[in-house]
Amino acid sequence: MIAAESSPSATFQRLPDDQRIVITGLGLTAPNGNDWTAFRQALLEGRSGVQAYKIRYFGDTLAGICDFEAKRYQPRKELRRGTRAGSIGIYVANEAVGHSGLDWQNVDKARVGIYIGVTEHGNVETENEIHEIKGYDYNTDFWSHHHNPRTVANNPAGEIALNLGITGPHYTIGAACAAGNAGLIQGAQQLRLNECDVALAGGISESIHTFGIFAGFNSQNALAQHPEPARASRPFDLKRNGIVVAEGGCAYILERLSDAKRRGAEIIGELAGYAMNTDATDFVLPNPERQAECVQLALKRAGLQPEQIDIVSTHATGTNSGDSQECLALRTVFGNCTTVRFNNTKSYIGHAMGAAGALELAGNLAAFRDRVVHPTINVDQLDPACQLNGLVLNQPQEVPQVNYILNNSFGMLGINSVVIIHRYL
Amino acid sequence: MTNEEIREEIIDILQDIAPDEDLDSLEDDQSFREQLEMDSMDFLDIVMELRKRHRVQIPEEDYPHLNSMTSTVTYLEPKMRDIVRS
Numbered sequence: 001m002i003a004a005e006s007s008p009s010a011t012f013q014r015l016p017d018d019q020r021i022v023i024t025g026l027g028l029t030a031p032n033g034n035d036w037t038a039f040r041q042a043l044l045e046g047r048s049g050v051q052a053y054k055i056r057y058f059g060d061t062l063a064g065i066c067d068f069e070a071k072r073y074q075p076r077k078e079l080r081r082g083t084r085a086g087s088i089g090i091y092v093a094n095e096a097v098g099h100s101g102l103d104w105q106n107v108d109k110a111r112v113g114i115y116i117g118v119t120e121h122g123n124v125e126t127e128n129e130i131h132e133i134k135g136y137d138y139n140t141d142f143w144s145h146h147h148n149p150r151t152v153a154n155n156p157a158g159e160i161a162l163n164l165g166i167t168g169p170h171y172t173i174g175a176a177c178a179a180g181n182a183g184l185i186q187g188a189q190q191l192r193l194n195e196c197d198v199a200l201a202g203g204i205s206e207s208i209h210t211f212g213i214f215a216g217f218n219s220q221n222a223l224a225q226h227p228e229p230a231r232a233s234r235p236f237d238l239k240r241n242g243i244v245v246a247e248g249g250c251a252y253i254l255e256r257l258s259d260a261k262r263r264g265a266e267i268i269g270e271l272a273g274y275a276m277n278t279d280a281t282d283f284v285l286p287n288p289e290r291q292a293e294c295v296q297l298a299l300k301r302a303g304l305q306p307e308q309i310d311i312v313s314t315h316a317t318g319t320n321s322g323d324s325q326e327c328l329a330l331r332t333v334f335g336n337c338t339t340v341r342f343n344n345t346k347s348y349i350g351h352a353m354g355a356a357g358a359l360e361l362a363g364n365l366a367a368f369r370d371r372v373v374h375p376t377i378n379v380d381q382l383d384p385a386c387q388l389n390g391l392v393l394n395q396p397q398e399v400p401q402v403n404y405i406l407n408n409s410f411g412m413l414g415i416n417s418v419v420i421i422h423r424y425l
Numbered sequence: 426m427t428n429e430e431i432r433e434e435i436i437d438i439l440q441d442i443a444p445d446e447d448l449d450s451l452e453d454d455q456s457f458r459e460q461l462e463m464d465s466m467d468f469l470d471i472v473m474e475l476r477k478r479h480r481v482q483i484p485e486e487d488y489p490h491l492n493s494m495t496s497t498v499t500y501l502e503p504k505m506r507d508i509v510r511s
Contacts, residue, residue, distance in 0.1 A: 076444035081466070142477055145469045 011303030012272045012422070017258035021188040022424060024265040025102070025253035026202075027095025028362050029088060031064030031246050031349045035095060039359075040366040042348065043374040044396055048230035049349045050244050056131065058211040058218070062229045064246025064350035065208060073163065083150050084206035085121055086159030088249040088355075093160045093200050100253040101265060102198065113196030114157045114170035115186040116251070117179025117203030119353035119411065121172065122151035123210040156204050160251075168196050176411025177315070178276070179203045180250065180357025181419045185274045187254045197259060204249035205353035213353075217243055220284070222319050224350075233351075234378035235316035235323050235344045236386040236393075243317045244350030250358035269365055272404065272422040273302025279414025286322055291329035291408070291416050298406065298418040299333075307337045308404055309420070311373055313364045314344045315408040316386075317351045324385035326408065331388060341390045341397065344376040357409030361419060367402040368423040426505045431498050434505075438474045442467050453494040475501075479508050 012020060026036055031049025033039030042049070053063035070079055070087045073094040079087060093114070097104050129147055136142040149155065157170040169190070175182035180203030187201025207213045217223040224242040226232035233244040260267055275297035279287035299306060312330060316323040334340050345360040346352075352359050367373060375392045382393065407419045426434070436448055439461070446461050457463055468491055475481040481504050483491070490500035 077442075077462070080441070080444065136477070142473070145466060145473065 009303070010272065011301065012270070017261065018256045019192055020257035021191055021254055021271040022257050022260050023252050023268040023270070023365070023421070024255050024260050025096045025100025026250065026268065026362055026365075027092040027097070027099055028248070028250040028359060029066045029068040029091055030248045030352070030359050031066055034066070034068040036099070036362060036366065039363060043345065043363050044372060046375070046377050047348065048233070048377070049246070050229045050232055052229050053208065055208070055211045055214060058214045061214050062224060062226070062232050062244050062350075063208040064244060064248065064352060066247050078163070081146065082159050083125060083155055084209050084247070085118070085124070085156040085204055088204045088206060088247065089116055089156040089160045089251070090163045092202065092204065092249040092251040093164060096200060096251040096253050097164065102253065107198060109165050110167045111197040112166045112168045113187065113190050113199050114160050114166060114168070115183050115190065115199060115201040116157040116160070116172045117175055117181070117183030117354050117358065118153070118156060118172045119176050119179055119205055119207060120174070121153055121155060123212055124206055125150040127210050127212060160200065166200070175417065176413060176415050177351065177353055177356055178409045178411040178415045178417035179354040180359065180361070181274070181407060181409040181417035182276065182357070184252060184254070184358060184361075184419055185276065185417065187252070188271050188274070191254055191256050197255070199254040200251050201254050202249070202251040202358035203354040203356070205355045206247050207353045208245050208247045213245055217245065224318055231378050233318050233347050233349070235314070235318045235347050236327070236376055236383055236391065237379045238381040238383045240318045240320065240323065240383070242319055246350035246352040248349065248352035248355040248359050250355055250362050252358065267424040269368060269405075269421040270424045271419065272304065273298045273420040274418060275301060276415070276417045279416065281414060284412055286325040286410060287414060288325045288329035288332070290414065291326060291410060292332040294416040294418050295329065295333045295406070295408070298420050302420050304404065304420065306334045307339065309334070309340050309406045310399065310402040311364055311367060311405045312340060312342045313360050313405060313407040314342055315356070315410045316344050317346055324383065326410070327386045327388055334388070338389065341373045341392050341399065342388045343373055343392045345374070347377045347379075357407060357417065357419070360409070361405065361407040361421065364405045364407070365421065367405065371399055371402055373397045373399055426508050426510055428498050428502055430510050431501050431505050432494060434478070435471070435494060435497055438471055441474070442470045451494060456492045457494070479505060481505060
């Protein structure tokens with residue numbers, strides 16, 4: 001049985017064109033690829049981006065590290081003054097603009113909005129400054145005057161605005177590890193409200209440059225360890241032992257369908273539905289009931305049945321509880337489906353925090369064209385608690401067609417987000 | 426430090442602050458702002474670097490002395506002449 005054809009009467013398709021939101025460009029950097037094509041290739045070849053890594057105070061660990069060419073879009077002075085988060089944002093935003101085919105010179109920059117999801121921001125710079133003044137006996141006269149512009153929560157989005165001369169609204173969306181989806185959702189909402197004509201939306205993370213995140217996960221007993229770095233991030237595996245922290249970024253160009261059609265843009269996909277909700281049960285432990293409700297709400301808004309989804313891009317991070325709880329939520333929604341495939345991209349790149357949702361979606365979007373579901377790698381022995389019908393493990397799987405991708409992204413303090421993208425026909 | 430050494434120190438700091446600029450052609454009597462793309466945060470970088478490297482304190486009212494290389498060296502000379510270059 002093949003996946004059900006998309007119904008022409010799905011809710012999102014009945015909206016007027018100026019309320020339908022499409023993706024017309026994307027730019028990314030991931031630990032295993034610095035553009036969409038390279039990233040997709042790495043996923044299909046099972047190539048990890050996790051490496052040995054050392055950070056002050058914490059010492060030796062593992063991380064997903066990006067090696068994009070920052071100077072492609074930033075002079076050295078701008079690089080020095082700004083933040084790593086800003087630099088990742090600038091790279092992916094420029095790549096997205098280029099990929100979109102927008103006539104950028106003639107785009108009204110006052111009608112461009114920047115909506116960037118972040119898990120956290122400012123920890124890197126604060127840790128750096130404290131380390132620096134330690135050398136001056138903690139005399140705060142030596143605290144950098146760059147500290148505040150570097151650590152304001154809008155910094156990564158603001159640096160993109162400065163670099164690209166964008167004068168529309170810019171801000172970040174703080175949404176823990178649901179931030180990548182949250183950025184995309186915010187962009188779509190602002191387009192529907194006519195606050196902008198072009199939304200640069202997605203998520204970024206520079207988290208590997210703060211020792212605190214490694215030390216924090218370690219103290220939670222949630223930091224992955226493995227003698228082979230590429231094998232460390234292993235969601236759904238019985239021997240998974242935690243998260244591999246990664247950096248990365250992914251920005252989408254979102255437009256209203258009416259505008260995209262008018263300029264003859266190539267449409268990568270259409271936002272069919274989305275949802276965000278909250279567990280309100282625990283600081284860190286997930287709540288599968290709320291997660292399932294979030295997925296169901298996104299499906300309901302899109303006007304879709306669970307069996308119409310072709311790929312579910314899972315959030316699973318490689319923690320014992322998080323993975324099994326998400327699978328429980330997914331069995332609740334998709335338990336009776338036979339054609340839905342499930343995969344996990346963190347198994348290749350680790351957990352890119354604020355970028356995770358946006359990057360993992362990008363990794364899957366190429367399946368609209370190549371009709372291949374990239375697998376979850378590093379699963380030697382599937383944890384029975386993570387069993388899902390249609391879980392794609394270790395080898396890519398070709399499917400007859402991919403019409404709908406559902407992307408999960410969840411975060412601490414019980415924040416849940418789901419985005420559904422439709423192959424634009 | 427001699428005046429020449431102070432100048433070299435400022436050039437060294439400027440190389441960090443303005444890495445994209447050609448400092449070989451810097452005219453000492455012309456203002457930095459006329460020749461280099463520098464804003465107030467860059468001048469604060471000079472002030473901070475002198476504080477970090479040599480514990481030289483430059484009060485805000487003296488910032489106009491950092492206008493050109495010549496005026497900067499003249500201003501810093503009494504503050505830095507007893508510093509032995511490492």
